[in-house]
Amino acid sequence: MEIQLFIDENQIIIPNTIVNTVIAGIILSILAITAVHKAKKADIDEPPSGFMNLIEIMVESINNMVVSNMGERNIKFAPFILTLISFLVVSNLSGLFTIVSPTSDYSVTLTLALIVFFTIQYNKIKSQGGMLGYMKGFAKPYAVMTPINIISEIANPVSMSFRLFGNIMSGTLIMGMLYSALGYFAPLITPVLHLYFDIFSGVLQAFIFTMLTMVFINNAT
Protein backbone atom coordinates (compact mmCIF):
# COMPACT_ATOMS: atom_id res chain seq x y z
CA MET A 1 0.00 0.00 0.00
CA GLU A 2 1.36 3.39 -0.85
CA ILE A 3 0.61 6.62 0.92
CA GLN A 4 -0.39 9.67 -1.12
CA LEU A 5 -0.25 13.06 0.54
CA PHE A 6 -1.76 16.18 -0.94
CA ILE A 7 -0.14 19.44 0.08
CA ASP A 8 -1.98 22.32 -1.62
CA GLU A 9 -1.78 21.15 -5.23
CA ASN A 10 1.38 19.09 -5.00
CA GLN A 11 1.14 15.37 -4.52
CA ILE A 12 3.70 13.33 -2.63
CA ILE A 13 3.64 9.58 -3.15
CA ILE A 14 5.42 7.33 -0.67
CA PRO A 15 6.03 3.97 -2.36
CA ASN A 16 4.82 0.77 -0.77
CA THR A 17 8.29 -0.57 -0.03
CA ILE A 18 9.14 2.47 2.09
CA VAL A 19 5.90 2.07 4.05
CA ASN A 20 6.80 -1.58 4.62
CA THR A 21 10.16 -0.52 6.06
CA VAL A 22 8.26 1.34 8.77
CA ILE A 23 6.02 -1.70 9.29
CA ALA A 24 9.09 -3.93 9.74
CA GLY A 25 10.46 -1.43 12.23
CA ILE A 26 7.20 -1.45 14.17
CA ILE A 27 7.20 -5.26 14.34
CA LEU A 28 10.78 -5.30 15.63
CA SER A 29 10.02 -2.58 18.18
CA ILE A 30 7.07 -4.57 19.56
CA LEU A 31 9.34 -7.62 19.86
CA ALA A 32 12.04 -5.61 21.64
CA ILE A 33 9.64 -3.96 24.11
CA THR A 34 8.11 -7.34 24.94
CA ALA A 35 11.59 -8.81 25.49
CA VAL A 36 12.59 -6.02 27.88
CA HIS A 37 9.30 -6.29 29.74
CA LYS A 38 9.71 -10.04 30.23
CA ALA A 39 13.39 -9.68 31.13
CA LYS A 40 12.58 -7.38 34.02
CA LYS A 41 10.18 -9.86 35.54
CA ALA A 42 12.33 -12.95 34.98
CA ASP A 43 14.08 -14.83 37.72
CA ILE A 44 17.85 -15.04 37.29
CA ASP A 45 18.32 -18.44 38.91
CA GLU A 46 15.82 -20.35 36.81
CA PRO A 47 16.48 -21.48 33.23
CA PRO A 48 14.50 -19.39 30.73
CA SER A 49 11.44 -20.71 28.98
CA GLY A 50 9.43 -19.76 25.92
CA PHE A 51 9.98 -16.29 24.56
CA MET A 52 12.92 -15.47 26.84
CA ASN A 53 14.64 -18.63 25.62
CA LEU A 54 14.40 -17.46 22.03
CA ILE A 55 15.77 -14.02 22.87
CA GLU A 56 18.65 -15.50 24.82
CA ILE A 57 19.52 -17.86 21.98
CA MET A 58 19.63 -14.95 19.54
CA VAL A 59 21.74 -12.69 21.74
CA GLU A 60 24.15 -15.44 22.70
CA SER A 61 24.70 -16.67 19.16
CA ILE A 62 25.28 -13.13 17.87
CA ASN A 63 27.77 -12.51 20.68
CA ASN A 64 29.63 -15.70 19.79
CA MET A 65 29.70 -14.81 16.10
CA VAL A 66 30.97 -11.30 16.81
CA VAL A 67 33.71 -12.53 19.16
CA SER A 68 34.86 -15.26 16.78
CA ASN A 69 34.82 -13.08 13.65
CA MET A 70 35.84 -9.70 14.98
CA GLY A 71 37.80 -10.43 18.12
CA GLU A 72 37.22 -9.47 21.73
CA ARG A 73 37.93 -5.78 21.23
CA ASN A 74 34.96 -5.31 18.88
CA ILE A 75 32.23 -6.60 21.18
CA LYS A 76 30.71 -3.12 21.12
CA PHE A 77 29.44 -3.80 17.59
CA ALA A 78 27.22 -6.69 18.71
CA PRO A 79 23.98 -4.66 19.10
CA PHE A 80 24.46 -3.13 15.63
CA ILE A 81 24.98 -6.57 14.10
CA LEU A 82 21.89 -7.96 15.84
CA THR A 83 19.79 -5.04 14.60
CA LEU A 84 21.07 -5.49 11.07
CA ILE A 85 20.42 -9.21 10.88
CA SER A 86 16.98 -9.06 12.49
CA PHE A 87 15.86 -6.23 10.20
CA LEU A 88 17.08 -8.14 7.15
CA VAL A 89 15.44 -11.41 8.22
CA VAL A 90 12.09 -9.73 8.97
CA SER A 91 12.08 -7.76 5.72
CA ASN A 92 13.19 -10.67 3.51
CA LEU A 93 10.60 -13.02 5.00
CA SER A 94 7.77 -10.53 4.67
CA GLY A 95 7.19 -11.79 1.13
CA LEU A 96 5.44 -14.76 2.71
CA PHE A 97 2.78 -12.51 4.25
CA THR A 98 1.82 -10.59 1.05
CA ILE A 99 3.85 -7.60 2.22
CA VAL A 100 6.10 -6.41 -0.60
CA SER A 101 9.58 -6.89 0.75
CA PRO A 102 11.38 -3.60 1.52
CA THR A 103 14.66 -4.99 0.25
CA SER A 104 13.21 -5.48 -3.22
CA ASP A 105 13.70 -1.73 -3.67
CA TYR A 106 17.20 -0.58 -4.49
CA SER A 107 16.88 2.50 -2.25
CA VAL A 108 16.62 0.39 0.89
CA THR A 109 19.55 -1.88 0.11
CA LEU A 110 21.72 1.04 -0.99
CA THR A 111 20.90 2.79 2.30
CA LEU A 112 21.92 -0.26 4.32
CA ALA A 113 25.13 -0.66 2.34
CA LEU A 114 25.97 3.04 2.77
CA ILE A 115 25.38 2.80 6.54
CA VAL A 116 27.96 0.02 6.66
CA PHE A 117 30.29 1.95 4.33
CA PHE A 118 30.32 5.06 6.52
CA THR A 119 30.77 2.94 9.65
CA ILE A 120 33.84 1.34 8.07
CA GLN A 121 35.33 4.66 6.95
CA TYR A 122 34.76 6.25 10.36
CA ASN A 123 36.45 3.34 12.12
CA LYS A 124 39.33 3.51 9.68
CA ILE A 125 39.85 7.19 10.41
CA LYS A 126 39.76 6.51 14.13
CA SER A 127 42.16 3.57 14.07
CA GLN A 128 44.71 4.93 11.62
CA GLY A 129 45.17 8.20 13.48
CA GLY A 130 43.17 11.05 11.98
CA MET A 131 42.56 12.15 8.40
CA LEU A 132 46.27 12.21 7.49
CA GLY A 133 46.87 8.62 8.50
CA TYR A 134 43.67 7.59 6.76
CA MET A 135 44.75 9.10 3.47
CA LYS A 136 48.21 7.63 3.78
CA GLY A 137 46.59 4.25 4.39
CA PHE A 138 45.44 4.17 0.79
CA ALA A 139 49.05 4.21 -0.44
CA LYS A 140 49.94 1.39 1.89
CA PRO A 141 51.89 -1.36 0.06
CA TYR A 142 53.07 0.80 -2.86
CA ALA A 143 52.11 4.31 -3.84
CA VAL A 144 51.03 3.22 -7.33
CA MET A 145 48.28 1.07 -5.85
CA THR A 146 46.30 4.05 -4.60
CA PRO A 147 43.60 4.01 -7.35
CA ILE A 148 43.18 0.26 -6.92
CA ASN A 149 42.67 0.66 -3.19
CA ILE A 150 40.14 3.44 -3.67
CA ILE A 151 38.17 1.41 -6.23
CA SER A 152 38.15 -1.64 -3.99
CA GLU A 153 36.79 0.50 -1.15
CA ILE A 154 33.98 1.80 -3.36
CA ALA A 155 33.22 -1.65 -4.80
CA ASN A 156 32.26 -3.00 -1.38
CA PRO A 157 28.94 -1.18 -0.83
CA VAL A 158 28.08 -1.45 -4.55
CA SER A 159 28.45 -5.22 -4.60
CA MET A 160 26.73 -5.74 -1.23
CA SER A 161 23.72 -3.66 -2.21
CA PHE A 162 23.39 -5.27 -5.64
CA ARG A 163 23.69 -8.78 -4.26
CA LEU A 164 20.86 -8.27 -1.76
CA PHE A 165 18.70 -6.35 -4.24
CA GLY A 166 19.20 -8.83 -7.09
CA ASN A 167 18.42 -11.91 -5.03
CA ILE A 168 15.28 -10.58 -3.36
CA MET A 169 13.88 -8.71 -6.36
CA SER A 170 14.35 -11.60 -8.77
CA GLY A 171 12.49 -13.85 -6.33
CA THR A 172 9.63 -11.36 -6.08
CA LEU A 173 9.50 -10.94 -9.87
CA ILE A 174 9.49 -14.66 -10.66
CA MET A 175 6.78 -15.35 -8.08
CA GLY A 176 4.67 -12.49 -9.43
CA MET A 177 4.97 -13.72 -13.00
CA LEU A 178 4.12 -17.29 -12.00
CA TYR A 179 1.04 -16.23 -10.08
CA SER A 180 -0.26 -14.16 -12.95
CA ALA A 181 0.55 -16.83 -15.53
CA LEU A 182 -0.93 -19.85 -13.77
CA GLY A 183 -3.84 -18.06 -12.19
CA TYR A 184 -6.04 -20.65 -10.57
CA PHE A 185 -3.54 -23.52 -10.64
CA ALA A 186 -0.72 -21.62 -8.97
CA PRO A 187 -0.81 -23.40 -5.55
CA LEU A 188 0.35 -26.59 -7.26
CA ILE A 189 3.81 -25.27 -8.00
CA THR A 190 4.43 -22.12 -5.96
CA PRO A 191 4.85 -23.50 -2.39
CA VAL A 192 8.19 -25.07 -3.28
CA LEU A 193 9.33 -21.87 -4.92
CA HIS A 194 8.23 -19.87 -1.88
CA LEU A 195 10.35 -22.20 0.23
CA TYR A 196 13.39 -21.54 -1.93
CA PHE A 197 13.03 -17.87 -2.84
CA ASP A 198 11.58 -16.44 0.34
CA ILE A 199 12.83 -18.63 3.19
CA PHE A 200 16.15 -20.06 2.01
CA SER A 201 17.35 -17.18 -0.12
CA GLY A 202 16.06 -14.52 2.28
CA VAL A 203 17.73 -15.91 5.40
CA LEU A 204 20.92 -16.76 3.49
CA GLN A 205 21.27 -13.27 2.01
CA ALA A 206 20.68 -11.68 5.42
CA PHE A 207 23.39 -13.91 6.87
CA ILE A 208 25.83 -13.13 4.03
CA PHE A 209 25.29 -9.37 4.37
CA THR A 210 25.95 -9.56 8.11
CA MET A 211 29.04 -11.76 7.73
CA LEU A 212 30.53 -9.40 5.14
CA THR A 213 29.82 -6.44 7.43
CA MET A 214 31.64 -8.20 10.26
CA VAL A 215 34.64 -9.05 8.09
CA PHE A 216 34.95 -5.48 6.75
CA ILE A 217 34.65 -3.88 10.19
CA ASN A 218 37.24 -6.32 11.48
CA ASN A 219 39.63 -5.19 8.77
CA ALA A 220 38.97 -1.56 9.53
CA THR A 221 39.64 -1.53 13.28
Added chain:
Amino acid sequence: MLQGISSEGFVLGCSALGAGIAMVASIGPGFGQGIAAGKAAEAVGRQPEAQSEITRTMILGQAVAETSSIYSLIIAIILLFVQPLLSGL
Protein backbone atom coordinates in the same frame (compact mmCIF):
# COMPACT_ATOMS: atom_id res chain seq x y z
CA MET B 1 6.53 -9.00 -48.84
CA LEU B 2 8.48 -7.89 -45.83
CA GLN B 3 7.10 -4.61 -44.58
CA GLY B 4 9.30 -2.21 -42.70
CA ILE B 5 9.69 -2.66 -38.97
CA SER B 6 8.79 0.34 -36.88
CA SER B 7 11.77 1.73 -35.01
CA GLU B 8 10.05 1.19 -31.67
CA GLY B 9 9.55 -2.47 -32.44
CA PHE B 10 13.13 -2.78 -33.58
CA VAL B 11 14.50 -1.30 -30.36
CA LEU B 12 12.24 -3.54 -28.24
CA GLY B 13 13.30 -6.61 -30.18
CA CYS B 14 16.97 -5.81 -29.82
CA SER B 15 16.49 -5.17 -26.09
CA ALA B 16 14.98 -8.61 -25.70
CA LEU B 17 17.87 -10.14 -27.64
CA GLY B 18 20.37 -8.32 -25.44
CA ALA B 19 18.62 -9.54 -22.31
CA GLY B 20 18.88 -13.11 -23.51
CA ILE B 21 22.56 -12.79 -24.39
CA ALA B 22 23.30 -11.15 -21.02
CA MET B 23 22.09 -14.22 -19.18
CA VAL B 24 24.74 -16.37 -20.88
CA ALA B 25 27.08 -14.90 -18.28
CA SER B 26 25.55 -17.22 -15.68
CA ILE B 27 27.58 -20.15 -16.96
CA GLY B 28 30.71 -19.03 -15.12
CA PRO B 29 29.46 -18.84 -11.53
CA GLY B 30 27.46 -22.06 -11.91
CA PHE B 31 30.57 -23.90 -13.03
CA GLY B 32 32.76 -22.40 -10.32
CA GLN B 33 30.27 -22.95 -7.52
CA GLY B 34 29.95 -26.60 -8.49
CA ILE B 35 33.70 -27.02 -8.23
CA ALA B 36 33.69 -25.30 -4.83
CA ALA B 37 30.94 -27.61 -3.58
CA GLY B 38 32.95 -30.62 -4.78
CA LYS B 39 36.00 -29.49 -2.87
CA ALA B 40 33.86 -28.92 0.23
CA ALA B 41 32.49 -32.46 -0.04
CA GLU B 42 36.05 -33.75 -0.35
CA ALA B 43 37.11 -31.83 2.76
CA VAL B 44 34.16 -33.20 4.75
CA GLY B 45 35.10 -36.69 3.66
CA ARG B 46 38.59 -36.15 4.91
CA GLN B 47 37.54 -34.76 8.30
CA PRO B 48 33.89 -35.35 9.19
CA GLU B 49 34.01 -33.49 12.53
CA ALA B 50 34.50 -30.10 10.87
CA GLN B 51 31.35 -30.40 8.77
CA SER B 52 29.46 -27.35 10.06
CA GLU B 53 32.51 -25.09 9.72
CA ILE B 54 33.16 -26.30 6.19
CA THR B 55 29.51 -25.84 5.24
CA ARG B 56 29.47 -22.28 6.53
CA THR B 57 32.67 -21.37 4.70
CA MET B 58 31.39 -22.91 1.49
CA ILE B 59 28.05 -21.05 1.64
CA LEU B 60 29.85 -17.77 2.30
CA GLY B 61 32.23 -18.25 -0.62
CA GLN B 62 29.47 -19.28 -2.99
CA ALA B 63 27.28 -16.31 -2.19
CA VAL B 64 30.16 -13.94 -2.91
CA ALA B 65 31.02 -15.71 -6.16
CA GLU B 66 27.42 -15.48 -7.31
CA THR B 67 27.58 -11.70 -7.48
CA SER B 68 28.67 -11.47 -11.12
CA SER B 69 25.71 -13.59 -12.19
CA ILE B 70 23.44 -11.24 -10.22
CA TYR B 71 24.91 -8.27 -12.11
CA SER B 72 23.97 -9.85 -15.45
CA LEU B 73 20.49 -10.65 -14.12
CA ILE B 74 19.99 -7.00 -13.21
CA ILE B 75 21.06 -5.87 -16.70
CA ALA B 76 18.58 -8.33 -18.25
CA ILE B 77 15.72 -7.21 -15.99
CA ILE B 78 16.42 -3.54 -16.64
CA LEU B 79 16.46 -4.14 -20.41
CA LEU B 80 13.17 -6.03 -20.30
CA PHE B 81 11.08 -4.03 -17.87
CA VAL B 82 12.48 -0.51 -17.75
CA GLN B 83 13.33 -0.36 -21.48
CA PRO B 84 15.78 2.52 -21.24
CA LEU B 85 16.72 2.45 -24.93
CA LEU B 86 13.22 3.54 -25.97
CA SER B 87 13.81 7.01 -24.62
CA GLY B 88 16.61 7.63 -27.07
CA LEU B 89 14.28 7.34 -30.08
